[in-house]
Amino acid sequence: xxxxNYIYDKLVDSEDDIxxxxxxxxxxxxxxxxxxxxxxxxxxxxxxxxxxxxxxLSTSDAQLEFYKSEATVLTQxxxxxxxxxxxxxxxxxxxxxxxxxxxxxxxxxxxxxxLDIVKGAAGSLLFVMLTGVLYFAVWSLSASxxxxxxxxxxxxxxxxxxxxxx
Numbered sequence: 456x457x458x459x460n461y462i463y464d465k466l467v468d469s470e471d472d473i474x475x476x477x478x479x480x481x482x483x484x485x486x487x488x489x490x491x492x493x494x495x496x497x498x499x500x501x502x503x504x505x506x507x508x509x510x511x512l513s514t515s516d517a518q519l520e521f522y523k524s525e526a527t528v529l530t531q532x533x534x535x536x537x538x539x540x541x542x543x544x545x546x547x548x549x550x551x552x553x554x555x556x557x558x559x560x561x562x563x564x565x566x567x568x569x570l571d572i573v574k575g576a577a578g579s580l581l582f583v584m585l586t587g588v589l590y591f592a593v594w595s596l597s598a599s600x601x602x603x604x605x606x607x608x609x610x611x612x613x614x615x616x617x618x619x620x621x
């Protein structure tokens with residue numbers, strides 16, 4: 456009669472222990488592989504005595520830790536795949552949504568090149584003019600009005616006092 460193996464109780468803490476259940480499935484996969492290898496080598500299923508070395512090894516502390524770490528790797532790989540798939544689906548969804556919104560509003564966001572060029576040129580011209588006015592204002596404050604007029608119009612202003620010969 457087959458003796459009950461308590462490995463399930465060593466790996467699974469409760470019915471909700473997903474990590475433990477995955478650890479147990481790693482153990483079962485290894486046991487099935489051992490039985491298949493034995494069967495292909497000997498042409499028959501192993502009996503309880505021939506299965507005992509596997510059972511002894513599988514219940515060792517080191518092997519129990521292996522099952523748990525393998526379950527961790529499988530869980531991480533599964534979660535990574537699920538998250539990658541979710542991210543890909545979200546990317547496709549929002550990309551399609553964005554293209555849909557852009558297509559419906561394309562006319563309102565198309566640039567009007569000629570109008571933009573005119574606006575840019577007018578802005579530049581206005582800037583140059585305002586800079587010139589500012590420069591002129593600063594320069595004229597540093598000189599007298601008489602000196603400013605003489606320099607601008609290249610004339611010599613003679614006052615009434617200067618014409619009498621004094």
